[in-house]
Amino acid sequence: MLKEQFKLKVGLAExxxxxxxxxVTNADQAKIAEDAGAxxxxxxxxxxxxxxxxxxxxxMSNPKMIKDIQKAVTIPVMxxxxxxxxxxxxxxxxxxxxxxxxxxxxxxxxxxxxxWKHDFKIPFVCGCRNLGEALRRISEGAAMIRTKGExxxxxxxxxxxxxxxxxxxxxxxxTLDKHERVAFAKNIGASLELVxxxxxHGKLPxxxxxxxxxxxxxxxxxxxxxxxxxxxxxxxxxxxxxPEARAKAIVTATTHYDDPDVVCKASESLGEAMPxxxxxxxxxxxxxxxxxx
Amino acid sequence: xxxxGVLALQGDFEKHSLMIEQLGHxxxxxxxxxxxxxxDRLIMPGGESTAILKLIDRxxxxxxxxxxxxxxxxxxxxxxxxxxARQADRLPVPPFAAIDILVQRNAYGRQIDSFxxxxxxxxxxxxxxxxxxxxxxxxxxxxxxxxRVMARHKQxxxxxxxKHIMVASFHPELTEDGALHDFFINKL
Numbered sequence: 001m002l003k004e005q006f007k008l009k010v011g012l013a014e015x016x017x018x019x020x021x022x023x024v025t026n027a028d029q030a031k032i033a034e035d036a037g038a039x040x041x042x043x044x045x046x047x048x049x050x051x052x053x054x055x056x057x058x059x060m061s062n063p064k065m066i067k068d069i070q071k072a073v074t075i076p077v078m079x080x081x082x083x084x085x086x087x088x089x090x091x092x093x094x095x096x097x098x099x100x101x102x103x104x105x106x107x108x109x110x111x112x113x114x115x116w117k118h119d120f121k122i123p124f125v126c127g128c129r130n131l132g133e134a135l136r137r138i139s140e141g142a143a144m145i146r147t148k149g150e151x152x153x154x155x156x157x158x159x160x161x162x163x164x165x166x167x168x169x170x171x172x173x174x175t176l177d178k179h180e181r182v183a184f185a186k187n188i189g190a191s192l193e194l195v196x197x198x199x200x201h202g203k204l205p206x207x208x209x210x211x212x213x214x215x216x217x218x219x220x221x222x223x224x225x226x227x228x229x230x231x232x233x234x235x236x237x238x239x240x241x242x243p244e245a246r247a248k249a250i251v252t253a254t255t256h257y258d259d260p261d262v263v264c265k266a267s268e269s270l271g272e273a274m275p276x277x278x279x280x281x282x283x284x285x286x287x288x289x290x291x292x293x
Numbered sequence: 294x295x296x297x298g299v300l301a302l303q304g305d306f307e308k309h310s311l312m313i314e315q316l317g318h319x320x321x322x323x324x325x326x327x328x329x330x331x332x333d334r335l336i337m338p339g340g341e342s343t344a345i346l347k348l349i350d351r352x353x354x355x356x357x358x359x360x361x362x363x364x365x366x367x368x369x370x371x372x373x374x375x376x377x378a379r380q381a382d383r384l385p386v387p388p389f390a391a392i393d394i395l396v397q398r399n400a401y402g403r404q405i406d407s408f409x410x411x412x413x414x415x416x417x418x419x420x421x422x423x424x425x426x427x428x429x430x431x432x433x434x435x436x437x438x439x440x441r442v443m444a445r446h447k448q449x450x451x452x453x454x455x456k457h458i459m460v461a462s463f464h465p466e467l468t469e470d471g472a473l474h475d476f477f478i479n480k481l
Contacts, residue, residue: 007426008408008409008426008428011426012404012429014305014308015339015371015372015428015429017306017307017340018306019304035347037343037351039340039341039344074398074399075341075343076403096403096404097404098429099404251347251348252352255302255303256324
């Protein structure tokens with residue numbers, strides 16, 4: 001039963017591949033995202049750039065607002081809960097959310113423990129910076145992994161760092177023999193069984209998506225070429241000057257990520273991208289990616 | 294060895310390609326209309342039907358796909374079934390109307406209502422059990438006189454064909470069983 005349930009969870013993640021998942025804060029934005037060709041929307045009260053600017057505690061969104069978004073679109077609706085806040089996750093499951101993001105963008109509720117995601121019928125996605133973190137989340141039941149990047153920064157550099165790190169560690173495991181993988185598993189703090197799987201298959205056992213700082217069609221293309229299977233766009237769309245056009249352009253560029261002509265055409269006449277932040281100007285204690293382990 | 298195109302704009306097209314290759318055939322990822330030339334058959338995969346249909350129109354692929362579908366065997370799974378149907382609810386653009394079925398999208402509910410079950414499939418008189426994975430699945434709510442039922446789950450038709458078009462509301466590509474792909478490539 002548990003195995004079947006996990007298959008259904010990963011199955012939905014498979015359906016989202018090659019697409020773009022967009023952050024939206026109301027039904028109108030959700031419609032714009034769906035019309036642009038988004039494969040899913042992430043319902044949240046404030047986009048990461050505003051959470052960053054406003055400060056204070058960021059929590060799960062109001063159920064009423066999530067319901068409005070569910071009514072407005074036919075594509076899957078995702079929502080975020082705080083790291084470790086399994087009661088928020090229970091509420092999201094009751095709402096019939098299609099995918100839960102246990103997200104560092106919200107203020108963590110538990111600094112020691114993440115949610116035991118196997119307890120839920122709804123699939124979870126979790127962020128990671130490296131292979132160890134990815135495999136710990138998968139052990140807890142995550143059916144999809146994404147890079148953390150640095151949400152709300154409009155700066156792709158951290159997502160690139162995290163994707164490259166995960167991919168290079170995956171390649172490294174594949175070069176190790178079974179004996180060496182035991183020590184490797186210990187060093188990265190991951191389950192030996194999952195490390196053996198990664199070594200044998202050369203990939204994670206669940207889909208691997210990109211998130212945190214995607215702002216342009218070329219950013220999406222870059223992440224796909226680095227091995228992402230789908231792209232999350234948070235603040236990048238609705239913080240830009242023409243969200244509708246930018247949403248469409250990022251969708252087209254994600255499908256044809258390996259064709260620079262298409263990415264080029266998609267990038268023309270888009271208006272201003274979101275301003276973006278230099279990562280070194282963010283104080284260490286305000287880096288969202290450092291939340292969770 | 295057959296050359297099977299798999300519409301690769303979005304969705305789980307890689308899973309279909311893997312199954313085709315495991316059966317000893319060549320899979321061609323169809324992202325542009327020119328990729329269809331030389332293909333013997335086409336699979337329209339699972340994914341988000343709204344997103345895929347939008348991309349088909351935006352990338353100017355509709356006419357080429359329509360012509361191909363008229364003259365070649367095509368299989369659609371889940372979102373692919375919706376795209377091949379005569380009519381489906383809440384779609385932003387019309388589907389291809391290649392098979393005379395009326396479809397209700399997400400008819401079982403949301404992800405929490407997704408499920409796996411066994412079904413009996415009628416392969417031209419030869420019956421076989423298959424594992425069927427239903428993910429936010431659509432339902433065929435009405436079908437025309439020329440549509441042949443190949444499998445049901447409870448009362449619902451979940452696998453059907455009309456001449457060279459075959460549609461499934463579930464995901465054979467997410468299982469280890471290549472029987473439906475084999476039938477599609479060799480018998481349809």
